[in-house]
Amino acid sequence: MNDLKRIGLEACVLIAFGALFGLTLNYQLVIDAFSGQLAAPQRQSVQESVSVVLPIPVLIDEVQQVIASGGMIVDARSPELYAMGYIAGAVSLPMVEIDTELPAFLVRVAKDQTLIAYCSGFGCPDSFDLGMRLIEAGYQDVRVFEGGYPEWRDAGLPVAGESQ
Amino acid sequence: MKRFFYHLFRLILALIFIYAGAVKMQDVVAFASHVAAYQILPYAMNYLVAATLPYMEFLAGIILLLNARVRPALVVVGSMTLVFMVALISVLLRGLDIDCGCFDPSGGQDVTAGVALLRDVGLMILVLLIWWLRASERKAERGTRDEETYS
Structure with a gap:
């Protein structure tokens, strides 16, 4: 013993x-x-240096600042997940339906609008993929919130959807 | 023969954990993203785990390699493997499609939870085997000493 x-x-x-x-x-x-400063220093420096072609990763407080200054939050998850809960004020642009949804989005949203894409947090590629598609479509200021919906919800920030 | 296999298995396990710890230590943030993908811990806790776990793996591996305090190191390695297995089973039950992040956090390997779970079962068997071989070895040594004392 x-x-x-x-x-x-x-x-x-x-x-x-x-x-x-x-x-x-x-x-x-x-x-x-x-x-709450959940940035990845190495990642930021790598991506900032090539930000001409890649969406810029942003922190949760930067997302709040962008919302406050009139930026648009774009939810890249499936419509089902969006319906269950999303960042308050975010619009749905599901990566799985991007080919059918993007044309209407292009008509509705100006190219100089600041956009922040998010999905289900780290390990989910949709926000980055959507960011790339938006850049390719001509949007000049596209960012990605890597923490996504889980980080936003866990931080107690405003959400909307069925779960509310 | 038992001694040979004890040292062989001990070295294999030591090198696996030293490697696993060392590669994750290179990019703690990338490893944090893998931990977060399991969707088990509150957000900031993923960073705490990523900042400490690789160092525990590395240290336990070094202790095993040095053949000193082998049993405590086996307890640490076995406990970590058990926790990994529980996490992987939870991933499988929830149907999450994620890379396990067990070794290279930069995502160069892309190992599914099912494969990682099988690998962890193998590691656990290795831990138990080393424990048993060490106990047998010690028992044999004690028996030999007793024989010498009473002869």
């Missing part, structure tokens, strides 16, 4: 050392994450 206790204790010490090691090297990232 004592042997098992010792093993357990040493395992806990090992985990603590590992965590301490990681936190020492990444404390800034963790602080940024918990204070």
